[in-house]
Amino acid sequence: MNRLGKTQLAILSGPTVQARESAVNDTISSFNFFVASLSNFFFFASLNAFSLLPLYIKTLGGTESQIGWVMGSYSLTAILGQPLAGALADRFGRKRFLLLGSASGMLAAIGFAYSTQLDARFVLFRILQGIAYSSFYIANLTLVSEMVPSSRRGEAVGLFGISGLITIALSPAIGEQVIHRAGYSAFFFAAAVAAAACLLTSLALRNLSSTPQAAVASGLASLIPSARILPPILLALVFGLASGAVFVFLPTYATQAGLSRIGGFYIAYSAAAIGIRLTCGRLSDRWGRQRVILPALLLMGSGTLGLVWLVSPVGLLVVGTLTGMAHGLLFPALSAYTIDLADSEGRGRALGAFSTAMLLGHALASFTFGIIAERFGYRLIYLLASTIVMTTFMVLCRTRSRAQMLR
Template identity: 35%
Template sequence: MAEKSESLWTRPFLVALLGYFFLFMSVSLFFLLPLFLQRFNPSKSQIGLIMGIHSVMAIGVRPIFGRLIDEKGRRLISLAGILLLMFTVPLFHLVRDAGAFPLLLRALTGLGWGISMTATITMCSDLAPVERLAHSMGIVGVAGLIASALGPLLAEEVVRQFGFRWLFHLSFIFLLASFACIFLTRETARSLNKKNGRQEAMLKLEGLKPLIIFLMASLPLVHGAIRGAMVNFVALFSRSIGLEHVGPFFVTFSLAAILTRFWGGGLSDRYGRKKVIFPAALLIGLNVLFLSQVRNFWMLILAGFIGGFGQGLIFPALSTYVIDTLGRENKGFALSLYLSLFDAGMGLGSPFFGWLSDLFGYRAMYFLAGLTILIFNAFFTLKAPEPLKQLSNSKDS
């Protein structure tokens, strides 16, 4: 009973969480970079390439540095990634076209983001009580959601009042604040893994049956794809049915996800990962089916709320499922693998479901997307094991 009363909200956890929030704020300001690039009259494909290379680099680097996070420590790798961002962001002042130079800078920011984000999230989870891993992951996700909502709003106001020069200044200031927070946070002893952590992580993977590896990888990948289809096309879908205002959908989605993670982020810590993953993915799938039948504004708002509720439940449960399966001593590698799979799903799902919408329309596309995650969720629930040993042994990690 005493363990349940151990507080999540310790000073080290809050300082590290603040560091993650400032890091996310710095990167989210760049959502307005396409407006900066437009002054150079680029093609849409040029802008898409410059913006997209950031995510590609982040996805590619995470599994590599995930192992280093376990071997060298979270704090060191996080600070290294932030330093790379601090080196790169001021160079945007020198951009004079939409060619190779901004493409290189975005690649470097993707590299720094992929390194620092994974290490900082892992560090935050280390500073939480071990029996509240999923809850801590949910709270970290809330910080990211808030930053992703505030960042573009702040960026828009800064650009309107002071221009893009101060946007880059502000991004650097947030990076300084993030670096200070992480630098002042002491790393916990349990986050320092043995030097053979890479071999341990690979042995864990090799020891799993191919079916288990497939199931562990498929649901984050499919979830990312469905999330991409839901978010990236909802504005176009809304316009196609005569709904002009889609902003309230995103606000409702974010608020529902934030509130859910505060009260429900730790449900899988108490009841088991799969017992939360199944209803969360079921809710997401049914909601996407519902989205395919939206006819008016209030149905759209309801779809946003239900979707945010499901997203708020599934992220902490599914990410900690991967961590528990690979072992908490390999937390950095496991978390980087999960985030890479989710982001890859987002990246691959958007063009795939966009292609389906070209062929069959938005309603049919959302219907097929909903069926896809429902099928994978059923398969995962029936065949994937519950990592009970990890849950019961977490106190010793």
């Protein structure tokens, strides 16, 4: 065949080849999205089980402030580690950090299984879990954000997050049963098995896109993201503070109030968060991020305030539903908002900063609210957390109104 014939054949076959390549890429992306979601499920099935760790610390004679320090050491580690993890994930690839995170989580869970006295090992193992979270979560979330167009980013992040939200209900509920029937050691070993499943699942990811070398240099040149992502960072800080107040101290608060089981709270929280993501997942893509963030803040503030009075089985269901709805709306909108504002080559770094802000709020809640609860009681910490969220809501409303007036 002459050169002209080859050229004509290439022209005729070009669209078909491109269509096939596009179909193959879509198949790989769908497969990777499924694998990323499944590995996310196993990882958080292990990690969210440790919301029951305060009960074990209490069993060993620990105080509220010790609970705060042990639980907060995890958040503090992730605060320091996530910006670095985000930049290094941009440099070395997502999959390596998925494997590092799942392996670290498995080792930490095994370590807790052999810890029968409250000592420095608890802090060390929580630090290891902080490293696990920093490595795994930022790499996985960045990976998912790169699979979809910006017009569906909020929806994709929301659907992906369902795999983790399910474990908020399942892990504590199943964990309580394991503890009551087989003890804490079996509980920690079960968490280690879930982390091992995450490790094996992550190995199945394939054909991941590489980061351009220019992006690598940019990612390592500075761990500090662009100033334009400051708004979602500050909102993530407030969200983390309120969530930390709820999740860190609720188990011991409920026990003090005479409730032996709190699994209903986690089920309500998870069901509400999943339900609102399935039904309203595209709202931030269609209406804009801030139009979804505002009502989500109102829900979070209301749910947190409810813990001042609603300490009963039915009350916990109400609080779990309100705060779960807030999470289901707020987290995908804030994540997508952060990615929207970030440079394309620094998404890992930007998401690292976003998640760091959330955990900083969580750590502040653990350390400061633990001391306040020990001296003045639990109700005051939930009143303070709600006040902070409601104040943020009002400031954001006022800022938004001023911006619209200036247009």
